[in-house]
Amino acid sequence: MKVALKLYNSLTRQKEDFTPVVEGRVGLYVCGPTVYSDVHLGNCRTFISFDLIYRYLLYLGYKVRYVRNVTDVGHLEGDVDTHDAEDKISKKARLEQLEPMEIAQKYTNGFHEMMHLFNVLPPSIEPRATGHIPEQIEMVEQIIANGFGYEANGSVYFDVPAFIEKYKNYGQLSGRVVDDLLQETRDLKNQSEKRHPADFAIWMKASDEHIMKWNSPWSVGFPGWHLECSAMSTKYLGERFDIHGGGNDLKFPHHENEIAQNIGACGNTPANYWLHTNMLLLNGKKMSKSDGNNITPVELITGNSPHVSKGYSPMTVRFFTLQSHYSSQLDLTDEALAAAEKGFRRLMEGNKALQSFVGSKDGNKPLDAEIDALINGSFSEMADDFNAPKALAKLFELVTIINKLNDKHLSFDDVSNDCIERLKNCFSDFIFKIFGLSDESTNDGGGVVDGLMQLILDIRSDARTNKDWTTSDKIRNALSSLKIVVKDNKEGSSWVKE
């Protein structure tokens, strides 16, 4: 199914037709996590959003090289200008009395586990900053050679005014006004080695107590935060690739500086299209550890948080994020999650019913056109800047048709088998391959639990046939206290974990 893909380019602030650099292939770079603590729930939303984008590109038949880095050095916290800043990984290593690489590994592992829970596909390449020190040093050299970097006391800074003079367009992504930047009145702190407040470090000299450091032409030190993405995207995707993504919060300074570095080093803007995902709010407010308005992925799943009345499964959370557009803020509330949980179940049950359908043999029946239109509609919504909520709405309209057929409110005589087969394929492709959902209700497929449950339900079914309501209710109540819901249908009984 070839459709013209449109996407909203943050760089131009316009929706544009997508044309890859090399036909049939897509180079996609997404800024990954800084692995100094457990992954933030908002970060999970970002990676779920890009997973959807990745999956849809794959579904369209593109050969996608998806690069998502791990930042394990260079991301500082504190005041850079006064050298009070400390590397996030190093700081955590000091506090936990571990090697920095142990910290990076520990939280990388945790991050991977969480991504797996949310059914996020692994990227094609997951490079880490510490594994690409030579590439970063090389890029600093290029930047200096091109006149956009200067050394001071063993550190190297990107010369923003020099860059502006040549290229004029610094700040395009984040809407910064060049003149304002140049005239910035903020005083440089005495200790600062920077010539201009807007300059930023691309190589930093390490202090004696600093653990993570490497030899370089300028000092024993470490690369600046933004540099790893520039170096690694260039290495694996080339000087000019298709899509660069990340969270909205990274637009400035991270992505702006990345662009400047790439242009400064290679003369090329790195990516043709920039995609930014929006923030996840909790009860209408930004998540913040300090004021308690915060929930971790684990707390959300287990329900161990004052912000939720119960735990929500990873797929419920994933479904929840699909109901909004990736570029909109999404407000996480207990009520909204409970609604998502039910909606998710309705979608999955609809698919289950659908997969057993058989239509009429002869082609072209009255309902075919309506069904086809909804299927095609859901695909074209996805092609329009990955509009999952709109596509999902169409899928739910299909669910209503499916249920009507199932309940004989509509007749199978009015649907051709071709149409049913197409619907079966497209519907399950959509929810499993594109949306990346999975059915959690019946795990343990064919295992011991399923066998036992079948036995129990058979016994209850016999009791009901004999109008032995005492036994049948006893079984139902006992299962209910184990959080298993028994569902009685015309064809018999089934069960689902609450």
Next chain:
RNA sequence: GGUUCCGUGGCCGAGAGGUUAGGCAGAGGUCUGCAAAACCUUCCACAGCGGUUCGAAUCCGUUCGGAACCUCCA
């Protein structure tokens, strides 16, 4: 203060000049030994005030409210 963006029914959330978004909840009904579940039907809307237009939730102005970045926090 600067740069972006948003305010949609009880809740979440699409849409974007004239047409039903969708999910959840509510109401009515079907089914059922009872119930639950499931299914069907259905009510409720575009922050306030001006303006443009034959027509505005959608465009413009303005007021109020919220969010992000600029400063450690995804």
